[in-house]
Amino acid sequence: MSKDNRSSAVAAQIRAEIADLSPGDKLPGVRELASRFKASAATISEALAELSALGLVRAEPGRGTFVARREPIREADYSWQTQALGPARVDADRASRLGGYGTPQHVPLSWGYLAPELVPGGELTRITARVAKHSRSWQMTPVAGSPDLRRVIAADYTADPGDVLIVPGGQQGLAYALRTLSEPGGHVITESPSYPGVILAAQSAGLTVSSVPADAHGIRIEALADELERTRARVVYVQPTYANPTGAVLAPERRTALIELAAKHGAFVVEDDWARYINLDEKAPRPVFVDDPNGHVVTVTTLSKPVSPGLRLGAVIARGPAGERLQAARAAEDLCVSPLTQEVTHALLTSQAWVRHRGRLSAELTARRDALVRAIHTYLPDVTLQSIPRGGLHMWGRLPEFARSREVAENAYAAGVLVGDGRHFFVNEPSGQYLRFSFGAATEAQAAEGARLLARVLET
Structure with missing residues (x-):
C-alpha cells in the first residue's frame, strides 16, 4: 500500500472514532496515534491534515489537535441560477457523450x-526531456504561436506561415473559428451526419445549426446550395478527408463546387482536417484550402488525433482579414499555447520519429x-x-x-x-x-x- 493510500486509510479510521466525540475533545498525540496504527509520524500527520481540510479537526500549535465544531449543514438553494442563466445553449446530453x-x-x-x-510515448518522452532544457520552452511565444512551428504546419497547406494560428487542440480551434467568423444568432451549416463536437461548438457560440445530408462521397452540393439560399449562412462546416463518423472523402468535383458555392454566397468554409495524417491505403487528398486562393476556406487541424490525446495542440489556417481577425481576437482568450507543448510538437514534426x-x-x-x-x-x-x-x-x-x-x-x-x-x-x-x-x-x-x-x- 502506498503512503497516500495508507494515510487515507488511517484518516478514515480516525474519522470513525471522532464521530463519537464532542467538539473540543482532544485527540491523542502523533506518537500515540503512530503506535496505535503502526504507521509513521509522517503518515499520521498526512491523515490529520486530510481531516483538517474536511473541517473535522483543528490543529492548535503547541496544544494539539481537537475535534472541530460541527456546523449544521444547510441545503444550498441554486434555484435563482436557472432564471439568471436563461435557456441552455449547449445540448447537455450530447456533450456528456463527446468524451465518454x-x-x-x-x-x-x-x-x-x-x-x-499506438501513441509514440517513448519518442515524446525523449523529445520532451531534450527541449525542456531550452530556455525558449519556458518563455512566451507570440500570440499566434511559435514562428518555427507555424512554418512547419504551413508547409503542408502551401500557406504563408503568417496565416497559421496555433491553438490548444482541434476542438478549441473549431469553437474559436465558428465564434469569430459568425455573429451570435447567425447560421452555420454542417454536413449530416457529422462530428458532435462541432454542433456543441456552434451552440456555445449562439449559432443556429442547419444540416445538409452527406453520403459516401461527402456533403451533397445541390442540397447545400438550397440551404445556403434558405438560411444565408455565413459558415459551412465540412470534413473533406476521412469524415467522422462515416470515413467519407469529399469527391473531387464536389470540392470544386464547394469553393464555387462559398464564393457565390460570400461564405466561409471551415475545413476540419483532423485526419490528414491518419491515411491508411492511400495518400490523403490535398486540403481544400490549397485550391482556394480567395480566403473562403479556413482550415482547422490537430496533432491530438494522430499523435496523442494528451498533446493538446492544433492550428487554424486562414487568409486575409479573416486570418487577421482570428489572430487579433486570440489575445482576448489565451495569450499563447504552452511554449513547451509547441517546442515538443515542432521537434517531433521535424524529426525522423x-x-x-x-x-x-x-x-x-x-x-x-x-x-x-x-x-x-x-x-x-x-x-x-x-x-x-x-x-x-x-x-x-x-x-x-x-x-x-x-x-x-x-x-x-x-x-x-x-x-x-x-x-x-x-x-x-x-x-x-x-x-x-x-x-x-x-x-x-x-x-x-x-x-x-x-x-x-x-x-x-
Whole structure:
C-alpha cells in the first residue's frame, strides 16, 4: 500500500472514532496515534491534515489537535441560477457523450483517439526531456504561436506561415473559428451526419445549426446550395478527408463546387482536417484550402488525433482579414499555447520519429480496421457498413430495421462494449438507425470480442 493510500486509510479510521466525540475533545498525540496504527509520524500527520481540510479537526500549535465544531449543514438553494442563466445553449446530453470512453473493462469499439500502445510515448518522452532544457520552452511565444512551428504546419497547406494560428487542440480551434467568423444568432451549416463536437461548438457560440445530408462521397452540393439560399449562412462546416463518423472523402468535383458555392454566397468554409495524417491505403487528398486562393476556406487541424490525446495542440489556417481577425481576437482568450507543448510538437514534426510513427500507425490501423470489418461481417451480418474507410479512425454501420441505436448503445455498454449511438451525429432527427465503430483503440482480438458481445445484444 502506498503512503497516500495508507494515510487515507488511517484518516478514515480516525474519522470513525471522532464521530463519537464532542467538539473540543482532544485527540491523542502523533506518537500515540503512530503506535496505535503502526504507521509513521509522517503518515499520521498526512491523515490529520486530510481531516483538517474536511473541517473535522483543528490543529492548535503547541496544544494539539481537537475535534472541530460541527456546523449544521444547510441545503444550498441554486434555484435563482436557472432564471439568471436563461435557456441552455449547449445540448447537455450530447456533450456528456463527446468524451465518454467507458471504463478500462469496456471493449472500445467507439473512441476518437489512439490506443495508448499506438501513441509514440517513448519518442515524446525523449523529445520532451531534450527541449525542456531550452530556455525558449519556458518563455512566451507570440500570440499566434511559435514562428518555427507555424512554418512547419504551413508547409503542408502551401500557406504563408503568417496565416497559421496555433491553438490548444482541434476542438478549441473549431469553437474559436465558428465564434469569430459568425455573429451570435447567425447560421452555420454542417454536413449530416457529422462530428458532435462541432454542433456543441456552434451552440456555445449562439449559432443556429442547419444540416445538409452527406453520403459516401461527402456533403451533397445541390442540397447545400438550397440551404445556403434558405438560411444565408455565413459558415459551412465540412470534413473533406476521412469524415467522422462515416470515413467519407469529399469527391473531387464536389470540392470544386464547394469553393464555387462559398464564393457565390460570400461564405466561409471551415475545413476540419483532423485526419490528414491518419491515411491508411492511400495518400490523403490535398486540403481544400490549397485550391482556394480567395480566403473562403479556413482550415482547422490537430496533432491530438494522430499523435496523442494528451498533446493538446492544433492550428487554424486562414487568409486575409479573416486570418487577421482570428489572430487579433486570440489575445482576448489565451495569450499563447504552452511554449513547451509547441517546442515538443515542432521537434517531433521535424524529426525522423514523426516519419517512423506515421509508418507504424498506418500499418497498425490498417490491420485493426480490417480486423473490425471481418468481425462485423462475421458476427453482425445484419449491420451494413456504408464503406470501408481508407483513413481516419471511424466507420459507419446501419442497424437492421428492428433495432434502435439508443437501446443498442445502452445495452452494449451494460454488456461491456462501447459503441457510438448514431443519434448524436445528427443535428436533428436521424435518417436511420446507425452505430459508429472506431478502430483506433481496440486491438484485433478486442474487435472480435466486442462484435461477438454486440451480436448478443442485438439478439435480445
